[in-house]
Amino acid sequence: MGIYHRPDKLKDALALLEAERVIIAAGCTDLFAATEAQELGSGSGDVVLDVTALSELQGIQKVAKGWRIGAAATWSDLVAASLPPAFDMLKQAARQVGGIQVQNAGTLVGNICNASPAADGVPPLLALDAEVELLRPGGIRRVALRDFVTGPRQTARENDEIVSALLVPEGSISGHSAFEKLGSRSHLVISIAMVAACLEVSDGQVTGAAVAVGACSPVAARLSALETALIGVVVDDIEDVVGEAQISAALSPISDVRGSAEYRFEAVPELVRRALRSAAEAAGCSI
Template sequence: MAIDTAEFVSPRTLREALDIRAAGSHTVLAGGTDFYPARVGKPLTEPVLDITKIADLRGISRTDDGFRIGALTTWSDIMAADLPSGFDGLKKSAARVGGIQIQNVGTIAGNLCNASPAADGVPPLLTLDASVELSSVGATRVLPLSDFLVGYRETALRSDELVTAILVPSSLANASSEFLKLGARTYLVISIAMVAVAIAFDELGEAQRVRVAIGACSPVAQRAHQLEADLVGRRGDLGALVTREHLNILSPIDDVRAAATDRLDAALHMVQRAIRNCRQ
């Protein structure tokens, strides 16, 4: 019996990739850590655009106003990069993505485009005020990460666009940052809850800029804006100021990993702990 095979294209330049993206309905392949497990034992039935050979999309560089993380930058690349303290939370999240094999090939843009509520990279990037660069043949636009992620496994990516970079401003680059993840085991696990925090202190120890993000407790990871505002200008044990009311933004579900009430309890304690772990 004949088996239909799909088109598989692997350009070496961004322009080629954008032309292909504009002309068809190709599924984009980056690290493949979500793509391949979903197709085990099955022939490809959709056209595939493999962007892994586009060298310009990989790496981290400093810009005039911050940092540029190429879409194909892997979790191992992030862990090995010489980055300031504000990225410590992102590095810790990178170390909790799957195992070493996944970290070596999984990409930061793939993590965002998959748009899982439990995507490890999202909370720390939210605390860094990250934006997503989207490119097409005719234009480039930049969206805040919170606007790029529009719902459960939904993004604002258009059918003719590719994510080309994640842009991080320098405003929180030197902040103290933390990332905590709760799962059934230490590695190779989907989160029950996760928390990222970034706090910029002044010379007196007062919190001047605060970012708190919680993942795996809502369809999309959430910033705790009211909590952030309540902590600005405060010093001392900031974790003691966190209340359950600050987490009313969350909408956890019951599933095989945890009950919704357990997720909320865990998130509260993790936020308190992560804030306490951030030091001047």
């Protein structure tokens, strides 16, 4: 039999991390499936550490240099939170993560740590330049999200670390944003492709842009070439700037049961245009 721990004090959780190798649980909407085991914690040496009772890991707060999303914050917490418009793309993604039961239990940090190429939370958080805060006994470190997710089901978290929060810097929350997802239906489906876009607009021109694509490469990717090309463009012309070459250079989609690589390559430019159009409209510009 495995052992299950749900401490309510952070020091107890850190002590357990120091003493044992654990399976960290937060929401558990995909944890069991990701193990590919017959039972979670069924091995004689399995130790499960549930972090959802730790008050230090709960909530979504404005902090001195931006926003902090605790590791135990759920998708429903995010949707209910009062946040700047730049977070709209993340809220839109949250509303499409499973059904309401999954949104009530699942956590953003769990979505990141699961590290699926189709994780809906990753593109919006990439576009927000999010950082991952990790705690270990005696220390804390921060890693950019782009460096934290290293591959399918792979992250930079060490065995003695807990992801305690996601941090969004102040400088990334001045624009308006939108999220577009392609699936076989609108909800309760794994993404074939998805796009998160955030635009800063001044006097009818783009002054800042962040665009990220998920489910089309081993790790979600920012479209840096497109972001650069958008700067200074009149809002009415932003859809014309979107080129397949700018997009395909950053992606390496696979063919699977949900769609072929060719289909994904064809779909992403249109999803990007839709996301940019919606972000511009949210900023008060009609296209």
